[in-house]
Amino acid sequence: MTLDRSAAAPQTDPARAERILAAARELLLAWGYKRVTVDEIARRARIGKGTVYLHWKTKQLLFAELLRRELHEELGAFAAEITDDPAAALPGRVVREIFLQQTRNPVTRAIHAGDSEILGALAVTSAGRPVIRELGFHTLLARLVEVWRAHGLMAVTVPAADQIYTIDAVLTGFITGGLAVPGEDLGPDRRADLLGRTIKAALETSATPDEAALRAVARDVLAALGAARDVLVT
Amino acid sequence: MTLDRSAAAPQTDPARAERILAAARELLLAWGYKRVTVDEIARRARIGKGTVYLHWKTKQLLFAELLRRELHEELGAFAAEITDDPAAALPGRVVREIFLQQTRNPVTRAIHAGDSEILGALAVTSAGRPVIRELGFHTLLARLVEVWRAHGLMAVTVPAADQIYTIDAVLTGFITGGLAVPGEDLGPDRRADLLGRTIKAALETSATPDEAALRAVARDVLAALGAARDVLVT
DNA sequence: TGGATGACCAAATTTCAAATCTGGTCATCC
């Protein structure tokens, strides 16, 4: 029994899908979700409007894939970093990195910040799949906490839910930017450092893992990241 | 040279001002800032609309005073608690308390959350005085950090600005509520505890102050609170 | 005579329907 792709999705040129996504991305960054029209996307991709709908059932699903890819890429870069330096798998470092990436990438920034302008696409299940942000991010966070607890990096004497909530709240606070201190304005890197230190101090146990333990943690964190990435694959 | 009150503000019955404020408060909580009309306030206070303007120059200033009083009262309650238990002057406890009070009081909750619906009044200087939230809260926070650093409760090896920012960001995150964990929903008290622990772990030094030192801290924290309260007096 | 009042006004806000736009479809074309 061969895989009958044409039944679900008729013959569609993958390269063309890329062109459409690229056009959508440009417009998204330039105008925000609401202002981008399918017409404009098609025009910029030099195809007919109807053709867009040969690739995606709705505008939302098109953008959902775009965002999914963006996250997928981010997670990949992050995984590479951990592979390179296992210490990056420690709680403080991970949260620090999430913050930095989400601060730098305008698309994912929109996701985390809940910018409904761009976010429209995400609040909805994509073809039966769970909402990206909610299930994706929280599942990942929950798994990471599980890993850290299993490796003795976080206290198991307190509920995991407390730790998850704390990370979530603190991360949100730093992303939201605090209430902006009147005087000086701390840069993203400085804020990222403060965030990392805060998470480390608040949640990491005093145990200092040796080289081998660190590698084991990195392995499990990478597995969690991998699982999260897989969810994001179309 | 006698104090000529009638020059600045003509004869006005203080008790009547209270009636007006009470009416305004009721309506504010019931309808939110925007929906409350001066007409309605006057009606509920059983006076003519013009009379309201004998007490306050604008609607905003009326509400500014209302909010100022609310904060004043809160700070007072907080000071009482510290007087009763000096340990309440420690960073974790203080932030915990700020969170709890702002969570419980609907009026001040609107202030911190930046609910522009109710907040309209606050974004503006009141009769030349600085904006309540911005200057008031941040000045207080800065002073508290100063006190804590002076007493060795916080590291002086890092910039105070970093500590202030961290407190601000973390507090904001917990108030914003984190991104609401899908499953269970932690109650306000539990969240307050987590917040307190986070601040304590992230910012308090390991030094455990003895009874005397604690009282000294409490004294200075009370002074800071007192100064903040004074700013709020009309 | 000076504090209290509410009719009054300009400016802001809301209404609401017409005009426009846009996501999605499908008959037609190549």
Add this chain to the structure above:
DNA sequence: GGATGACCAGATTTGAAATTTGGTCATCCA
């Protein structure tokens, strides 16, 4: 049989009229 764009219904925007509301002040008593 894939690609297209005219087409449609529903959503959104527009704009002007209608209404509301913050603030004033001539008038009114106590």
